[in-house]
Amino acid sequence: MQIAIVLYDRFTALDAVGPYETLGRLPGAETVFIGERTGPVRTDTGALALVADKTLAEVARPDLVVVPGGPGQSAQMENETLLGWLRAADATSTWTTSVCTGSLLLAAAGLLNGRRATSHWLALDVLGRLGARPTGERVVFDGKYVTAAGVSSGIDMGLTLLGRIAGDEQARTVQLMTEYDPRPPYDAGSPHKAPAHLVEKCREDSRF
Amino acid sequence: MQIAIVLYDRFTALDAVGPYETLGRLPGAETVFIGERTGPVRTDTGALALVADKTLAEVARPDLVVVPGGPGQSAQMENETLLGWLRAADATSTWTTSVCTGSLLLAAAGLLNGRRATSHWLALDVLGRLGARPTGERVVFDGKYVTAAGVSSGIDMGLTLLGRIAGDEQARTVQLMTEYDPRPPYDAGSPHKAPAHLVEKCREDSRF
Numbered sequence: 001m002q003i004a005i006v007l008y009d010r011f012t013a014l015d016a017v018g019p020y021e022t023l024g025r026l027p028g029a030e031t032v033f034i035g036e037r038t039g040p041v042r043t044d045t046g047a048l049a050l051v052a053d054k055t056l057a058e059v060a061r062p063d064l065v066v067v068p069g070g071p072g073q074s075a076q077m078e079n080e081t082l083l084g085w086l087r088a089a090d091a092t093s094t095w096t097t098s099v100c101t102g103s104l105l106l107a108a109a110g111l112l113n114g115r116r117a118t119s120h121w122l123a124l125d126v127l128g129r130l131g132a133r134p135t136g137e138r139v140v141f142d143g144k145y146v147t148a149a150g151v152s153s154g155i156d157m158g159l160t161l162l163g164r165i166a167g168d169e170q171a172r173t174v175q176l177m178t179e180y181d182p183r184p185p186y187d188a189g190s191p192h193k194a195p196a197h198l199v200e201k202c203r204e205d206s207r208f
Numbered sequence: 209m210q211i212a213i214v215l216y217d218r219f220t221a222l223d224a225v226g227p228y229e230t231l232g233r234l235p236g237a238e239t240v241f242i243g244e245r246t247g248p249v250r251t252d253t254g255a256l257a258l259v260a261d262k263t264l265a266e267v268a269r270p271d272l273v274v275v276p277g278g279p280g281q282s283a284q285m286e287n288e289t290l291l292g293w294l295r296a297a298d299a300t301s302t303w304t305t306s307v308c309t310g311s312l313l314l315a316a317a318g319l320l321n322g323r324r325a326t327s328h329w330l331a332l333d334v335l336g337r338l339g340a341r342p343t344g345e346r347v348v349f350d351g352k353y354v355t356a357a358g359v360s361s362g363i364d365m366g367l368t369l370l371g372r373i374a375g376d377e378q379a380r381t382v383q384l385m386t387e388y389d390p391r392p393p394y395d396a397g398s399p400h401k402a403p404a405h406l407v408e409k410c411r412e413d414s415r416f
Contacts, residue, residue, distance in 0.1 A: 017221050017225040021222040024253060045228075045233075047228070047232060047240065049259040050256065050257070050259070100387075138387075149387050151387055153387055155360065155390070156390065156391050171393065172402060175402070176396050176402040176410055177359070179328060179329060179360055180360040181360075181397030181398040182360065182390035182397070183347075186367065186380050188383045
């Protein structure tokens, strides 16, 4: 199985690395990071670059597509090179997936029309306006389309999908080896749990 | 505050990206990825490279040091260029931290003698033999030394340390924006929770 993780300028690193570190441990799978051009692609903070090893054109028929999100997503919403690639790859993919605002790119490509899907909590309204049916779940399956909520949820998506593809035993092994026994020091990881003034502040600061 | 994240061949990506995505959101902080040489540094799977933007020598006095782990750590245990840099950086750092087997490098540099510390669960015995006092906790503070358990625990460490440095409000905001409300699909993330046969299999497969 070939897993293609799409990079673009100002993506969020953990969106891509969460699924990579879990799904990418699928026995026999080949993971490849791809972009419009090969070479370093800067993340949203500017302080980190991940390398695209192949171009979109070089990876035409991946079995599994992962589209991360991040502030840079908005600049890609009318990028026909990327959207066209997504449509073409989706035509033959076994799984088409996203993390965070990556789902807005899938929706912009017309792949989520009428489908249950999710995104970063700040982007759920936009996701609906793009034709999907947003849900508040952390990981959403609708046929072969798998979307995850904000940033860190890509780890949960990766493990869940790994279990579907390779079985529970393999997914549990990866969970154990990555010691994924989370202990957040706070309980503020969703708008339903965080203090209301923080939720409001994030809404005010967001671009959506 | 300058945050230096050390890269070396065959490190584990999430070890570095977890703290980057949390601690790196510290207002006013500059995060820099560093290595012996600048340029792409391959992770343990070979399928991903992160870019070292500066050399160790160029970042002599970071305020906060993060050392990730990964299979490549074993090849660094007698690398005096790296160990010497760790000792020198530690002499002036405010915080010296590690994720996963990164703590074995701190210990090899002589920085954890007699200190409470942790590592990947498979590496706790080795950590003890290197002079530290291993604990089973996920995130361990001993003075300015902060060590985290396996791979994904760097997210918890990053948020916890962010709270110490910038206050709970800032850490909760980062938790909310990264939607860190984990829902692992299994409960197998520690050797105390995973099925015994999986724990045994991981021990047999490990290098320690």
